[in-house]
Amino acid sequence: VTQTPKFQVLKTGQSMTLQCAQDMNHNSMYWYRQDPGLGLRQIYYSMNVEVTDKGDVPEGYKVSRKEKRNFPLILESPSPNQTSLYFCASRQMETSGGLTDTQYFGPGTRLTVL
Amino acid sequence: AQSVAQPEDQVNVAEGNPLTVKCTYSVSGNPYLFWYVQYPNRGLQFLLKYITGDNLVKGSYGFEAEFNKSQTSFHLKKPSALVSDSALYFCAVRRASGTYKYIFGTGTRLKVLA
Helix, strand or coil: CEEECCEEEECCCCCEEEEEECCCCCCEEEEEEEECCCEEEEEEEEEECCEEEECCCCCCCEECCCCCCECCEEECCCCHHHCEEEEEEEEEEEECCEEEEEEEECCCEEEEEC | CCEEECCCCEEEEECCCCEEECCEEECCCCEEEEEEEECCCCCEEEEEEECCCCCEEECHHHCEEEEECCCCEEEEEECCCCHHHCEEEEEEEEECCCCCCCEECCCEEEEEEC
16 A cells, blocks of 8 residues: 655645555555544545545545545645544455455555644 | 543563553444554554454464453453564454444554563
């Protein structure tokens, strides 16, 4: 799973898209944010192409899943409370050995909104 | 509602001693339980999971965890800690059916002292 950019500083209201791509042909993909003392919180997830749903903290974010490989996270009008470390993950549900349900995480994007 | 509690922000252990990182959960229905590890400036890596079967689950790097349904716990253990095990550990839960949503704990920082 790859994520770009690794670091980004934005001004309030300056729109931004965080990119996420996976090459493992997984159906499911996820976006999380990591904040000190709060752990990881799920923002959005996608069960398959054109199928997305809200997680626990979707406010201020949008997603689209037009192809299996990519799952971008859109911040249309960022605010300082969206300063965070963002992780994308894709999920493997099955292997030849059976059910696995394993998430593979990208390296993260550290976003600062001033 | 699903929830995960990691009661300790930090665990310190001497190298060579056994370690335990605690996790308790709340979920309606059967749980899928996971441990992930995060090394500095990296994304999360899968360690182990409980989906079904034996309550004692063995994972990567010599870690294991025991699913205890009556105590709703899934503590992470290792018989002999290494300095290289120092990292941030996350417990996560998902209800076995009807949802793609994962809930992560707030994380426990493990520090192994030489």
